[in-house]
Amino acid sequence: MLHFSELIKTIKARREMLQVNQEMLAELSGVSLRTIKQFESGKGNPTLQTISKLADALGLELTLQVKQLYPDK
Amino acid sequence: MLHFSELIKTIKARREMLQVNQEMLAELSGVSLRTIKQFESGKGNPTLQTISKLADALGLELTLQVKQLYPDK
DNA sequence: CCGAAAAGTGCAACATAATGCTCTATTTAT
């Protein structure tokens, strides 16, 4: 329904770039391993808190920006 | 616990800038009025889906960016 | 100041996110 895949990809890519496995990320972020597995495998609808914890642990920042109306596609 | 206030402020400011009240936003976004009230009054921990719906309706985009380590504060 | 509109709150029902445990599948290194 939504473009969660974008966020998921970003999180996963970032985690892999940092050579952190799901288990480590679970410890670093305080989010359970089960939840991370679910999230990264594209299931579920994480809460803002969960996403924020993951983002923080990975040095990522969640932001809201005004969408460009006519991007030079 | 987290910096939700930032996102909330952004959503609320955007809504007001567009001169849309909570009721209209509820209709536009498909998120219930009750949930919007809760969210904007700083309570709750919305799901990604809820945030996305609100963001979409307000022409905002949720993004994850690599955090600057030493911003020229 | 007063009334109407908009925003916030308490309560309860329902849906579902978060979690742990166990097991399976896939990936990776030797």
Next chain:
DNA sequence: ATAAATAGAGCATTATGTTGCACTTTTCGG
């Protein structure tokens, strides 16, 4: 090819997000 490491899934439980309804509070125009 195989073993070890990493990732994904099923199931059940607990916690909590979403919602509607009714009511209170705040904001704003006249």
